[in-house]
Amino acid sequence: MDKDTDPSGESFDRRLKAARERIEPRAAAQRPAGGGMSDLGLVLRAGTELVSALVVGVAMGWGLDHWLHARPWFLILFSLLGGVAGVLNVWRLVRPEAMNAEANGPDNGSGRI
Template identity: 35%
Template sequence: MVVKKNKGANPGKYFDTMGTVGTIGLHMVSHPAVGAVAGYFLDDWLGTKPWMFITFLILGVIAGFRAVYADTKKVMRNQEKEDNERFQRKD
């Protein structure tokens, strides 16, 4: 098996991008989970079952999608910058 080296590739940027992309799944799980747990304990403390749970779960889902959007934007911006450097665009 012959592996060709890409002259313009930087392994540090590759691993940084893969790390950012890898956290997207964690954001989609962790944000709603934190919201649900916080809502559950607030419901128990305030006696408002199930309203705080539902409210914080929805806020957690919104926060998860917002984090995924921000990460995706970051990856796309870095990829565009790398493409511009690689192909020497002057846009």
């Protein structure tokens, strides 16, 4: 057997990686070393999750207060609920299991690797 038909897995993996880099040289160069979201992207997404959940909670509370003339009870309640929802969204984003899943690639629910 010559080196191109070597049945070992290491040889195949090395040749596959080299072929992919030849086909997609720019994509391989632009890919971050960690494979996941950049730090700035993570911070911006976490801030957006927190603020948007709080804004939605305040808007719902204000709308219900205005509609039912029950100021300020719904505003207080939904502000707290929006804050809690935002913190839970950020927690889901930054917990270690989510970071590992993101680094391994998207999960489409098919169960395939």
